Amino acid sequence: MELQARIIDVDYVVEDNEVVLRLFAKTEQGENLLVHEKNFLPYFYAVPEEEEDAETLEEKINEKEFHRDDGEPLEIVETDLKEKIDGTEEIEVVKISTKVPPDVPKLKSKIYDMPEVSHCREYDIPFYKRFLIDKQALPTEKIRFEGENFEAEGFDYALELEDLEILENNEEKPDFEKLAFDLEVIDDEIIMCSFYSENFEKVLSTVEIDEDFVETVEDEKRLLERFLEIVEERNVDVLTGYNTDEFDFDVLRDRVQHHGMELSLGRNGERMKFNRRGRFAGARLKGRMHLDLYPFISHVVSPGLESETLDLDSVAEEMLGRNKDDVSFEQMEEWWREKENLEEFARYALKDSELAYELSDELVPQIIELSRITGLTPFDACRLTYGQLTENFLLKEAFRENILAPNRPTRNERRRRGNQGAYEGGFVYTPESGLHEDICVFDFRSLYPTVMVAHNISPETLNLESCDDKFELEEFDFYFCQDEQGFFPELIEGLVESRYRLKDEMYEVEEGSREYERIYSRQQAQKILANSFYGYLGYDGARWYSKESAQATTYMGRKYIEDTIETAEEMGFEITYGDTDSVFLKGDEIKERKDDFLDKVNSELPEFMELEFEGYFTRGFFTSTESGQGAKKKYALIDEDGEMKITGFEQVRRDWSSIAKDTQKQVLRKVLENKVDEAVEIVKYTIERLQSGDLPLDDLKIYTTLTKPPEEYGSTSPHVEAAKKAMDRGDDVSPETTIDYVITRGGGSISSRAEMTKYAGSYDADYYIDNQVLPACIRVLKVFGYTGDQLKGKGKQSGLGRFQ
DNA sequence: CTTGACCGGGG
DNA sequence: GTGTACGGTCAAG
Numbered sequence: 001m002e003l004q005a006r007i008i009d010v011d012y013v014v015e016d017n018e019v020v021l022r023l024f025a026k027t028e029q030g031e032n033l034l035v036h037e038k039n040f041l042p043y044f045y046a047v048p049e050e051e052e053d054a055e056t057l058e059e060k061i062n063e064k065e066f067h068r069d070d071g072e073p074l075e076i077v078e079t080d081l082k083e084k085i086d087g088t089e090e091i092e093v094v095k096i097s098t099k100v101p102p103d104v105p106k107l108k109s110k111i112y113d114m115p116e117v118s119h120c121r122e123y124d125i126p127f128y129k130r131f132l133i134d135k136q137a138l139p140t141e142k143i144r145f146e147g148e149n150f151e152a153e154g155f156d157y158a159l160e161l162e163d164l165e166i167l168e169n170n171e172e173k174p175d176f177e178k179l180a181f182d183l184e185v186i187d188d189e190i191i192m193c194s195f196y197s198e199n200f201e202k203v204l205s206t207v208e209i210d211e212d213f214v215e216t217v218e219d220e221k222r223l224l225e226r227f228l229e230i231v232e233e234r235n236v237d238v239l240t241g242y243n244t245d246e247f248d249f250d251v252l253r254d255r256v257q258h259h260g261m262e263l264s265l266g267r268n269g270e271r272m273k274f275n276r277r278g279r280f281a282g283a284r285l286k287g288r289m290h291l292d293l294y295p296f297i298s299h300v301v302s303p304g305l306e307s308e309t310l311d312l313d314s315v316a317e318e319m320l321g322r323n324k325d326d327v328s329f330e331q332m333e334e335w336w337r338e339k340e341n342l343e344e345f346a347r348y349a350l351k352d353s354e355l356a357y358e359l360s361d362e363l364v365p366q367i368i369e370l371s372r373i374t375g376l377t378p379f380d381a382c383r384l385t386y387g388q389l390t391e392n393f394l395l396k397e398a399f400r401e402n403i404l405a406p407n408r409p410t411r412n413e414r415r416r417r418g419n420q421g422a423y424e425g426g427f428v429y430t431p432e433s434g435l436h437e438d439i440c441v442f443d444f445r446s447l448y449p450t451v452m453v454a455h456n457i458s459p460e461t462l463n464l465e466s467c468d469d470k471f472e473l474e475e476f477d478f479y480f481c482q483d484e485q486g487f488f489p490e491l492i493e494g495l496v497e498s499r500y501r502l503k504d505e506m507y508e509v510e511e512g513s514r515e516y517e518r519i520y521s522r523q524q525a526q527k528i529l530a531n532s533f534y535g536y537l538g539y540d541g542a543r544w545y546s547k548e549s550a551q552a553t554t555y556m557g558r559k560y561i562e563d564t565i566e567t568a569e570e571m572g573f574e575i576t577y578g579d580t581d582s583v584f585l586k587g588d589e590i591k592e593r594k595d596d597f598l599d600k601v602n603s604e605l606p607e608f609m610e611l612e613f614e615g616y617f618t619r620g621f622f623t624s625t626e627s628g629q630g631a632k633k634k635y636a637l638i639d640e641d642g643e644m645k646i647t648g649f650e651q652v653r654r655d656w657s658s659i660a661k662d663t664q665k666q667v668l669r670k671v672l673e674n675k676v677d678e679a680v681e682i683v684k685y686t687i688e689r690l691q692s693g694d695l696p697l698d699d700l701k702i703y704t705t706l707t708k709p710p711e712e713y714g715s716t717s718p719h720v721e722a723a724k725k726a727m728d729r730g731d732d733v734s735p736e737t738t739i740d741y742v743i744t745r746g747g748g749s750i751s752s753r754a755e756m757t758k759y760a761g762s763y764d765a766d767y768y769i770d771n772q773v774l775p776a777c778i779r780v781l782k783v784f785g786y787t788g789d790q791l792k793g794k795g796k797q798s799g800l801g802r803f804q
Numbered sequence: 805c806t807t808g809a810c811c812g813g814g815g
Numbered sequence: 816g817t818g819t820a821c822g823g824t825c826a827a828g
Contacts, residue, residue: 012816042817104817124817185815247814278820294813299821310813329815352814385821541820704811717810717826807828812821 426580458486
């Protein structure tokens, strides 16, 4: 039988000491296909000692017998000699294939003990990944499968693989059935579960609610049954949500167990399993893609977001332009307790899956593209960090180029790398604090990637012996050989050029069309990867670690930005600010002469590097440090449309009360509108309102999450003290509770006066003035000569008589 | 300045 | 699972 389908998930099972790879795939018609592959074997490489030759080593390995520690034989199925590239050298290695994947690390340590063996390589690459890389059978690409068919429960087709062919026609965007969900939990019980998909919205509720999207179920057990049915009935390929790994699936597992049920969500009815990986556990559903958006956002998306908190509402606000209409958990609890406003409760429940669904519309295609580029399953691609995504891309590309991957550093080696100390980063120009007008911002397009290409910076071109053309860095005693393009520059150039082509194509198709979305996601994934190489080279857990390469990259980056500043000065422009890859130039003229400036800079840059115009801002505000100098990385800009861009101010952090954050934001806006007097008035008014004592406590709440039972904390901090006091009143305060507290009036330390908001009868106006509102606002207004005392009205600042 | 504890998202 | 992987902030030392 022959079928065309796209792989969406892979794993393996061991049956009678034989390994079977299971490829879960979808046909274009939406049918489910299971492919068994029994001919692909796990393997690793042994590198002979220098004086040994690989052929003799192979013979010696074949003569020997190996055993596990428990005495069981470790069978070698076959050995092969392979020519591989190690750095820039060609070496001959022995490829050793085993019966089952877990034998690889065991056999590797036995082989490593042989005196003829220098070391082993590629012994820790997960088996499914090895298969995808070696066959270049990347997830979600269209593949023709050929084999003998067999019956398998839960699948439309199942076949034992004989042959596969990667099909050229991969341009269509695959169509997957997607479903977002979200649980509402009160007192450790699931009371509602919402679902959202195209033309589908539903809330399962354990109480009667009169809304047409609500399906009332008799109890939690029935809710869980319906959950399983809905995933099954809708033939879900992509199950998504927000923080579903750490919360929803954790709850689901407990509650399903409580009711003596099974969380059989796999395509074949297999149970959900947590895949532990370091700090995180991913909830894995065999044959479906469970893509939790939170890890992807926190690892990959957040560097490009302005929002400092990554809660669903903030992220949706920034990415989707949705209004933030958060209801507090306490509010929801109260509605539930009092059984009031349940219609609204249900709408909120639904809103969370809807937001997750809409985010997934943009993010799932990106995750899928990253999975294709890196050869990881979408499940992994959405949970790995930048460094790990990069490394998997490198592993896949290394295989294509017959390059032997370096080993991962040992714990000791990591520590050694970590202790080497930091190297210098980007150049930051010290701004003059205060208000600046008419600012043009320029930045380098992908500065670090293009620097690496321009100077052939790569781990294996570093200090290459027998080199004709050396790029030497004055500051350091190392060089990069320019004779042949290195591994990293080659990959970067490939990604960047492919991205340009895609962007050209993107402008030719209709915005918002499926084709547009596909191209957009692909170029976005390429951008993510291209920008990750520099950080990867300096990441102490990297296989291709090269501190020198990272150092040289930032060094050259500094040089280019400094040269740019010099050019600007020569052309008579005033520099306002600059950070790593950007320069801010001031003055009327620059707006008209910006193209001359760009032309001059770009004509002096190496090919591939480019300075671009980023935007024009009517005003910019720069704050100052303690010593009165202009502060770096803390500024706010406003454009002609009144849009603010705030960098570095901590006004969105949740451990600040909203009164402090809101006031700071208003002050920044007034300052940017050149209305400092009004800014001062806002602060004074806020202080007055605080002093009057009748501000709602909601404006004064500070949030912090408890991570363990309050009694286990060694140190005292306000949120812990507040939690302890709530417990004394009989509250059940468990770990993972977000404590919202208010500092109340009275004597003693700040911590001793912290009370959870619901128990706080008063607030300490002085605390909020001195520790919250003033520090946030003084950060801005000190630049204009204001002190805390003046803002409090104690000073002689005039013109605002009624506040004195 | 360095070191160690804490925290994130979710309800 | 061919396992055991974060990164930033802040108070204390």
